[in-house]
Amino acid sequence: MKSITDLMDELKKKFGSDYAVSKDLGFDRSAISHIRKTGQCSDETAIKIAYALGMDEAEVLLIATMARSKGNVKKAWEKCARIAGYSACFSLCFQSITYVVDSIMYIMLNRYRIRFS
Secondary structure (H helix, E strand, O other): OOOHHHHHHHHHHHHOOHHHHHHHHOOOHHHHHHHHHHOOOOHHHHHHHHHHHOOOHHHHHHHHHHHHOOHHHHHHHHHHHHHHHHHHHHHHHHHHHHHHHHHHHHHHHHHOOOOOO
16 A cells, blocks of 8 residues: 555656645645655645545545554554455456446347347
8 A cells, every 4th residue: 555655756746846746735845844754644635635646535544544543553454454455356346247247148139139028
């Protein structure tokens, strides 16, 4: 999973500089410096980062919360992130299988002119 620093690097790449990132997110450069130095940000800042990168807000909130957590709490959040990843993977696999089955049924119905009436 990415870190807040990784996301800040993506923003810098997208906007060209930390100064441009700070202007887009609506705070001064010292805030960007603080985020880079600590690897942490508030939930409100995480939402702004998500919007700026076109990412899911929940994913960035999870990254921000994990960055602020320590010890067993951090381990629990990491477990939640893995579970969420498994759920998303399962969902994508299920959608793919459904698409394939639907496509096969469509081909078979049209090729063999099967009609249900």
